Amino acid sequence: MLEIEDLHVEVEGREVLHDINLTIREGETHVLMGPNGSGKTTLLRALMGFGSSRITDGTITFKGHDITKMPIHERAQLGIGLLFQRPPTISGLKLGKLLNVTSHGDTSHVEEYARRMNMDTFLERDVNKGFSGGEIKRSEVLQLMIQKPDFVMLDEPESGVDLENMALVGNAIAGLIEKDQHIISRKKSGLIITHTGYILDYIDADFGHVMCDGTFKCHGNPREILKSIQLKGYKECIECQRV
Numbered sequence: 001m002l003e004i005e006d007l008h009v010e011v012e013g014r015e016v017l018h019d020i021n022l023t024i025r026e027g028e029t030h031v032l033m034g035p036n037g038s039g040k041t042t043l044l045r046a047l048m049g050f051g052s053s054r055i056t057d058g059t060i061t062f063k064g065h066d067i068t069k070m071p072i073h074e075r076a077q078l079g080i081g082l083l084f085q086r087p088p089t090i091s092g093l094k095l096g097k098l099l100n101v102t103s104h105g106d107t108s109h110v111e112e113y114a115r116r117m118n119m120d121t122f123l124e125r126d127v128n129k130g131f132s133g134g135e136i137k138r139s140e141v142l143q144l145m146i147q148k149p150d151f152v153m154l155d156e157p158e159s160g161v162d163l164e165n166m167a168l169v170g171n172a173i174a175g176l177i178e179k180d181q182h183i184i185s186r187k188k189s190g191l192i193i194t195h196t197g198y199i200l201d202y203i204d205a206d207f208g209h210v211m212c213d214g215t216f217k218c219h220g221n222p223r224e225i226l227k228s229i230q231l232k233g234y235k236e237c238i239e240c241q242r243v
């Protein structure tokens with residue numbers, strides 16, 4: 001579904017990502033770990049097409065299309081969705097209106113999904129305005145449930161979410177990437193940034209990757225990598241060099 005080849009990305013004139021190679025097949029879920037400032041969010045923003053993450057070299061292929069220079073809305077139309085780490089507040093745009101626009105005319109599920117995410121009383125509020133950290137994450141997941149992307153990128157979906165709502169968010173994310181379906185019929189793929197690994201209690205991720213200083217340092221079983229980071233820190237990942 002997604003193929004990244006030799007990607008280099010600049011932010012504000014500084015090369016933040018280099019030599020990024022990654023293949024994500026249909027039905028696979030990958031998790032991305034790494035220390036603060038290593039470039040994880042920059043990668044997701046480059047994959048979504050934000051100009052602030054400027055691609056200087058390499059290619060991104062999605063469903064057989066070269067999307068390296070494609071604008072954001074066309075990538076979204078092709079089936080890429082992003083849950084932001086810190087999404088912007090959109091004053092003057094009601095959440096309900098945004099969901100109706102995102103649903104491309106099929107608004108039948110908007111209220112049902114909003115209720116499921118405990119966001120039905122937020123539909124008349126401006127997007128993210130005054131929302132708590134956990135409410136923002138529930139709102140972002142709700143938007144993805146309506147968008148139904150084939151490839152879902154999630155930037156720290158656990159951050160700011162209390163334990164009770166973590167189950168709600170975690171199960172909704174599992175639904176987004178069809179973890180409730182048998183592996184053979186699963187069509188959706190995901191790339192999830194996590195520091196804590198809490199999301200792994202709700203989705204069985206297939207592959208884990210560690211990013212340090214703007215490039216991948218290790219690939220492997222997500223739970224094994226997480227355990228190693230918990231016990232020995234990222235130093236071990238850098239030395240491991242299992243790339």
Ligand SMILES: Nc1ncnc2c1ncn2[C@@H]1O[C@H](COP(=O)(O)OP(=O)(O)OP(=O)(O)O)[C@@H](O)[C@H]1O
Nearest residue numbers: 011012016034035036037038039040041042043052
């Ligand atoms: N707009 C910007 N201007 C200058 N530097 C930036 C900008 N955006 C990102 N950076 C820098 O790029 C580097 C990578 O940032 P990025 O947000 O991708 O890291 P991250 O791995 O997602 O970190 P975290 O785990 O803390 O969220 C950091 O050094 C950051 O300061």
